[in-house]
Amino acid sequence: MMSHYVRVRTEALQTFLSSVFEHRGFSASDAAFIAETLIDADRHGIASHGVQRMAMYDHKLRHGMIDPKARISVVSDCKACAVLDGHSGMGQLISRDAMELAMRKAREHGIGIVSVRDSNHFGTAGFWARIAADQGFIGVATTNSNPLAVPTHAGLPALGSNPIAFAVGHGSDQFVYDAATSTVSLGKIEVLAKLGEPIEGDWAEDEHGAIEHDSARMMSKITAEHRIGGLTPLGGSGELNAGYKGYGLNLIVEILTGVLSGGILSWDMHGQHICHCFAAIDLDAFGGAAVISERVAALSARLRALPSVDGHPVLVAGDKERIAARSNIDSIAIDPATFAQLQTISERVGEPVPDGIADADANPASANLGSRTNHE
Amino acid sequence: MMSHYVRVRTEALQTFLSSVFEHRGFSASDAAFIAETLIDADRHGIASHGVQRMAMYDHKLRHGMIDPKARISVVSDCKACAVLDGHSGMGQLISRDAMELAMRKAREHGIGIVSVRDSNHFGTAGFWARIAADQGFIGVATTNSNPLAVPTHAGLPALGSNPIAFAVGHGSDQFVYDAATSTVSLGKIEVLAKLGEPIEGDWAEDEHGAIEHDSARMMSKITAEHRIGGLTPLGGSGELNAGYKGYGLNLIVEILTGVLSGGILSWDMHGQHICHCFAAIDLDAFGGAAVISERVAALSARLRALPSVDGHPVLVAGDKERIAARSNIDSIAIDPATFAQLQTISERVGEPVPDGIADADANPASANLGSRTNHE
Numbered sequence: 055m056m057s058h059y060v061r062v063r064t065e066a067l068q069t070f071l072s073s074v075f076e077h078r079g080f081s082a083s084d085a086a087f088i089a090e091t092l093i094d095a096d097r098h099g100i101a102s103h104g105v106q107r108m109a110m111y112d113h114k115l116r117h118g119m120i121d122p123k124a125r126i127s128v129v130s131d132c133k134a135c136a137v138l139d140g141h142s143g144m145g146q147l148i149s150r151d152a153m154e155l156a157m158r159k160a161r162e163h164g165i166g167i168v169s170v171r172d173s174n175h176f177g178t179a180g181f182w183a184r185i186a187a188d189q190g191f192i193g194v195a196t197t198n199s200n201p202l203a204v205p206t207h208a209g210l211p212a213l214g215s216n217p218i219a220f221a222v223g224h225g226s227d228q229f230v231y232d233a234a235t236s237t238v239s240l241g242k243i244e245v246l247a248k249l250g251e252p253i254e255g256d257w258a259e260d261e262h263g264a265i266e267h268d269s270a271r272m273m274s275k276i277t278a279e280h281r282i283g284g285l286t287p288l289g290g291s292g293e294l295n296a297g298y299k300g301y302g303l304n305l306i307v308e309i310l311t312g313v314l315s316g317g318i319l320s321w322d323m324h325g326q327h328i329c330h331c332f333a334a335i336d337l338d339a340f341g342g343a344a345v346i347s348e349r350v351a352a353l354s355a356r357l358r359a360l361p362s363v364d365g366h367p368v369l370v371a372g373d374k375e376r377i378a379a380r381s382n383i384d385s386i387a388i389d390p391a392t393f394a395q396l397q398t399i400s401e402r403v404g405e406p407v408p409d410g411i412a413d414a415d416a417n418p419a420s421a422n423l424g425s426r427t428n429h430e
Numbered sequence: 431m432m433s434h435y436v437r438v439r440t441e442a443l444q445t446f447l448s449s450v451f452e453h454r455g456f457s458a459s460d461a462a463f464i465a466e467t468l469i470d471a472d473r474h475g476i477a478s479h480g481v482q483r484m485a486m487y488d489h490k491l492r493h494g495m496i497d498p499k500a501r502i503s504v505v506s507d508c509k510a511c512a513v514l515d516g517h518s519g520m521g522q523l524i525s526r527d528a529m530e531l532a533m534r535k536a537r538e539h540g541i542g543i544v545s546v547r548d549s550n551h552f553g554t555a556g557f558w559a560r561i562a563a564d565q566g567f568i569g570v571a572t573t574n575s576n577p578l579a580v581p582t583h584a585g586l587p588a589l590g591s592n593p594i595a596f597a598v599g600h601g602s603d604q605f606v607y608d609a610a611t612s613t614v615s616l617g618k619i620e621v622l623a624k625l626g627e628p629i630e631g632d633w634a635e636d637e638h639g640a641i642e643h644d645s646a647r648m649m650s651k652i653t654a655e656h657r658i659g660g661l662t663p664l665g666g667s668g669e670l671n672a673g674y675k676g677y678g679l680n681l682i683v684e685i686l687t688g689v690l691s692g693g694i695l696s697w698d699m700h701g702q703h704i705c706h707c708f709a710a711i712d713l714d715a716f717g718g719a720a721v722i723s724e725r726v727a728a729l730s731a732r733l734r735a736l737p738s739v740d741g742h743p744v745l746v747a748g749d750k751e752r753i754a755a756r757s758n759i760d761s762i763a764i765d766p767a768t769f770a771q772l773q774t775i776s777e778r779v780g781e782p783v784p785d786g787i788a789d790a791d792a793n794p795a796s797a798n799l800g801s802r803t804n805h806e
Binding site: 130131132133134135136137162163164165166167169192205206207208209210212218220222229231233237238254255256257261262263288289290292293294295296298299300301302303305306308309313314315316319321335336338339340341346349350353356357360361362363364366367368369370371 | 506507508509510511512513538539540541542543545568581582583584585586588594596598605607609613614630631632633637638639664665666668669670671672674675676677678679681682684685689690691692695697711712714715716717722725726729732733736737738739740742743744745746747
């Protein structure tokens with residue numbers, strides 16, 4: 055096993071990942087699409103949701119937890135609203151259809167909203183919001199997740215990481231918000247635990263409500279069969295810095311996903327039957343996509359021009375991921391553990407894993423600690 | 431001037447406030463409605479947005495900053511979407527019409543979204559979301575505001591307090607989220623400054639990005655002509671506890687209000703021309719309002735039953751305000767400064783101010799420090 059990050063050409067990686075998904079029962083075009091979504095996450099510096107997830111997807115596909123042949127069904131469809139059932143299919147394929155439906159409804163009605171039940175992990179929420187923004191809509195995407203975050207004053211993880219994504223505008227001024235409603239995603243604590251480093255921020259609390267700084271202990275508590283403690287809601291533990299606001303936002307996501315779709319709640323989730331919600335807003339009634347994009351760009355330019363108080367530039371949601379993408383145009387860096395997993399998968403399916411073209415010059419996982427976009 | 435809080439019967443207060451608004455040029459029914467919205471805030475323990483605001487409203491009405499005779503115009507109206515121009519009218523009347531329109535569109539299309547420009551302060555965002563929830567919709571309401579909050583890494587208040595409200599369900603299980611996207615509202619710091627108490631939480635930062643604990647100094651900086659420093663975004667200063675998430679949510683509100691409506695941004699605001707956004711989602715496509723209300727109630731019941739880690743009960747958004755309302759069924763408590771302001775207004779319009787029925791037993795302003803619902 056390699057001990058360094060290695061850069062791999064995205065083209066070769068795309069070919070390899072597509073082959074794996076074809077081997078697991080997807081059509082060539084669906085397999086290529088799923089591969090694209092994973093590489094897109096790595097390109098944007100969101101390694102937690104990229105190729106690193108292949109082992110998880112492959113495991114679930116081999117054990118029937120994700121059904122590659124699932125047919126999405128329409129539970130209800132009424133004017134601008136719909137509910138879809140994913141029948142335990144691949145999250146990315148279900149989400150593609152659901153966001154397409156939301157955009158079709160937005161073209162017809164001005165807005166569309168589609169809640170989805172019984173799906174699987176859909177990658178980054180921001181990917182789906184961006185798809186709508188790229189076509190001139192406001193795009194919104196949310197999902198519930200495994201129980202990881204604690205309600206204010208409780209010591210048990212009754213809440214998912216429940217991210218919200220919202221995108222509008224285009225090009226280098228596209229506004230792309232994508233963030234868990236917990237303070238951070240579990241992925242950030244997982245990285246610290248792997249590195250043997252403590253948690254500096256107020257990111258997690260134990261079963262007694264005390265801030266937990268030991269990353270390894272937190273991981274063992276939150277991955278135990280009877281999970282205790284968990285991620286703090288955005289705003290932190292207790293009420294001092296308004297953690298009840300992150301808790302409330304988290305429940306808004308739960309209502310739009312598990313509650314509206316009639317699916318299961320984060321609280322009851324064991325890695326399957328995930329629920330999403332997608333919305334698209336047509337901008338014609340608001341002066342058109344070009345006008346709104348220009349206004350968003352003008353506001354962003356004013357914000358980026360603000361002097362910094364601490365040497366870190368003032369950015370706008372989406373900027374960090376675009377900066378990362380500039381370093382990852384033709385290739386992405388893969389950590390050694392993930393590369394080893396790809397080799398195992400390669401042996402299983404009989405497709406050669408892509409060659410590394412060079413050792414990576416930086417550790418993308420720690421760069422990724424600052425990303426806005428991680429959630430479980 | 432009285433030196434104690436005094437309780438006043440809501441019926442008498444309603445009559446008095448209605449008379450004042452009639453004197454300022456509103457019809458009897460509009461005047462009664464505006465009065466109701468203010469008393470509703472006090473009843474729910476949100477004193478910052480209640481009768482305490484009468485002096486501000488009266489000042490703006492007397493100086494032509496709010497036009498009681500403004501006629502709302504439709505800038506655009508296209509299927510589920512619309513933009514209204516409030517022409518500097520009273521925020522509560524504009525918001526009533528805008529939310530009515532959003533609900534009408536939701537009945538027709540499944541969802542409705544209405545962005546509003548050139549309005550005025552509309553009271554609590556939650557009031558408008560609740561109106562929609564009471565009629566079986568999901569209700570959403572947002573507004574921009576004077577510049578009060580700092581973007582991550584900046585030392586200037588370029589952002590409004592920009593609250594988000596979201597309500598669904600009914601009765602004592604109605605989910606009502608209503609919170610500024612800054613850590614707290616300026617009102618909480620104002621209360622501390624009046625009491626001569628420091629800021630304990632990481633609620634505000636100075637122009638150098640350092641946490642500001644001196645409430646009086648913060649108030650003087652944020653109310654100066656050239657405002658410096660400001661409220662931290664939800665998640666706090668810098669990136670350690672994900673303050674960029676609150677900053678991003680704040681910009682989502684700015685996009686839905688100032689940007690979509692073509693109105694002015696929080697950054698450029700001086701107490702007037704405020705922009706809002708309202709949305710309603712019909713629940714028919716999702717199984718109907720009764721089914722969704724039941725699911726929300728069941729989730730809330732599970733959350734409330736969680737054991738507490740610190741003696742404070744686990745609540746759900748809306749619970750605190752309902753608990754406050756139980757103490758304020760027939761009367762509300764008014765602080766001495768506000769009561770003196772009501773007496774001044776009383777003399778101006780020649781209507782008697784309601785009698786106090788008793789000294790209040792508790793200080794509702796400090797009780798209100800824990801409220802979820804304050805924003806400027």
